[in-house]
Amino acid sequence: MRNPASPPRSLRTRLVLIATVLATCAVLLCQTAGLSVLRSWLTDQVDDRLTGFRPPTRVYEDIADGRLRTPESDDALPSDYRVYFYDSDGRLMDDSLGRTDDRGPRLPARTNELSLRNGDPATVEARDGSASWRVVADSGTDRMRAVVALPLDTVDGATTKLLWFSAFLGVVVAAGVALLGNAAVRLGLRPLSRVEGTAQRITGGDLNLRVPDTDPATEVGRLGQALNTMLDRLRTALHHTAASERQMRRFMADAGHELRTPLTAIQGFAELLHDDPRMPAERRTEAHALIAANANRMSRLVDDLFLLAKLGHAPAPHPEPVDLLSLAADSITSTAVRHPERAITLEPLHTGSADTSDQELDVVEAVGDADQLAQVVTNLLANACAHTPATARIHVRVGTIGTSPAAGGVDRPGRTSATPALPPGTTAAVIEVADTGPGLTPADARHVFDRFYRAAPAYSDEPGSGLGLAIASAIAEAHQGRLELDTRPTAGCTFRVLLPAH
Incomplete structure (x- = not known):
């Protein structure tokens, strides 16, 4: 349950309340300062009158001789002055000058109880x-004293009226600020309200919306830019998740289908x-x-699936300098044993120069796992x-290039x-496997x-698993490299493995 004493949750209400309190406090502070100045000024006027009048x-002398004549009418001293006397014995006398009513000041009966210094006004x-x-x-003659x-009343009346006026003005200002401030804050927060509405619609499932206010000069605009960036990343992540889920379902279905046959x-x-x-x-x-043949086929398929899963979640193990020329030669030797009728050559990589007769085979090094890279070349062959x-004819070429479209x-x-393209101009070590076959559409x-994609093996009776090129591509990507294919019908296929040069 919400505590009634807690501050309001609405930002608009908080802003209006803060503005109202600040404005009211400012008005009251100014009125209080004006009231203090006015009372001090009026009191100074009274003090000037008091200090300027002396009995x-x-x-x-008349009081000492007993000859003081007290006026019989109130207008004998036509002013608000009251004058009280203490005799030579220090007693307050009953006779006084001025109006004779009970509105006079409260004075002590003895002079020694009178805490007043001559010439210093007091209240x-x-x-x-x-x-x-x-x-x-x-002070007068013969130790007599007088109090003027x-x-x-005038000072108190003026300050009281000003006080009530200040209170009334504070209430009016508070009400005006509350009403006008609410409208002003509502207008100022309209961009934030649009952001709120857009966020609610996005929460409802409309993920293609974007926050309209993106002015970098305003706080709401910067908030809109941040939200749009977050939404773009969220949409990208959701698309990647959905694509990964679809790919996983298709992968599991294909794996189940492939394993079902053997x-x-x-x-x-x-x-x-x-x-x-x-x-x-x-x-x-x-x-x-x-x-035994089907069990062997199923075992190879499970091994390939395990290798793909391992490559997808781990970097290339045991990175070390690898001589790609020796690796290609060993792969050609093992392939020639299985296919003795094949003409497989090992050549230097064409660098694009017109004259290739002077090009010779040379050691080309890259960093990676020699066993995995050998599997890539073996799969391609x-x-x-x-x-x-x-x-x-099958040509295996080894060399170093600077990446470019050509x-x-x-x-x-x-x-x-x-896999993604490498930055143009990157120096890469290359193993290229090209053939003069029919090519691909x-x-x-x-x-x-x-x-699990398999083209019909028109020239071999040994069925494949459809994972060889996928494994080769995953190994190349795990080595921060790339496996690519250049082909067209009747022009053969050229598979190219590019690795960062050592």
């Missing part, structure tokens, strides 16, 4: 408690052997061979042997890759690096 010496209360009096003491008094074959042949114990030895041997006729490493029409080239 004549003759009055003291005392009235006898009836209605108002204050300003008094000043004076003037009422502060698993079904193994299950079928195992049931056949179990149901027919009298099967001829020749057929039993054939069934065992088929079970196996792919070339599976999808080209026996008469097609040399490689950056995107251009007709070039395909599953643009439609096939767009999917050649997809997992």
Whole structure:
């Protein structure tokens, strides 16, 4: 439950309340200062009148001789002055000059109780408690003293009226500031209200909206820019999450489909052997061979899937300098053992010069895992042997280039890759596997690096898993490099592995 004493939660209400309090305090402070100045000025006027009036010496003599004649009418001293006398014994006399009523100042009965210094005005209360009096003491002959008094009715009246006027003005100012301030704050916060409305609509599911106010000169504009940046990143993250989820579902479906085929074959042949114990030895041997072949195929597929998952979440292990020339030569040797009829050559990489006769093979080093890079080259050679006729030539080229549309490493029409382009002009170590086969159509080239994508192996009876090029691309990306393809129908395929040069 909300505490009633807690401040209001609305920013608009807080701003209006703060402005009202500040304005009211400012008005009251100014009025208080004016009131103090006015009362001080009026009191000074009374003091000037008091200090400018002194009872004549003759009055003291008349009091001493007992000849003081007290006026019988109130207009005998036509002013507000009151004069009181203390005799030579220090007693307050009953006779006084001025109006004879009970509104006079409250004075002590003895002089020794009178805490007044001659010529210094002071304020005392009235006898009836209605108002204050300003008094000043004076000394006469024979130790007599007189007290001259003037009422502060005019001063109190003026200050009281000003006080009520200040209170009324403070109330008016508070009400005006509350009303006008509410309208002004509402107008000033209109851009923030639009931001709030947009945020609520985005919360409702409309993620394509953007905050309209983006003026960098204002606080709300800078807030709008920050929110738009956050929304862009949120949309990008959501799109990536959705794409990753779709890719994962498709990957799991494809993996299940690929594993189902050998698993079904193994299950079928195992049931056949179990149901027919009298099967001829020749057929039993054939069934065992088929079970072993499908189990081997399923094992390779699981190994490839594990390698892909590992490459997707870990950097290249055991980074060390790798001689790409020796690595390519070893891969060609192992491929030639499996495909002795193939013509595979090892050549220097063409650098784009017109005369290539003087180019020689040289050591090219890169940093990475030698076993994984060897698997990339082996996969590329196996792919070339599976999808080209026996008469097609396969060229393995090793060298160093500066990335460009002509040399490689950056995107251009007709070039395909599953990894981002390298910065133009980057020095890269390259292993290139080119063949003179039939090439690929643009439609096939767009999917050649997809997992489980298989073009028909028209020139090989050994079925592939559809993961070889995906694994090679993932290894190249894990090494901060790139695997790309240049191809067109009837012009063969050129797979190019680019790695940061050592």
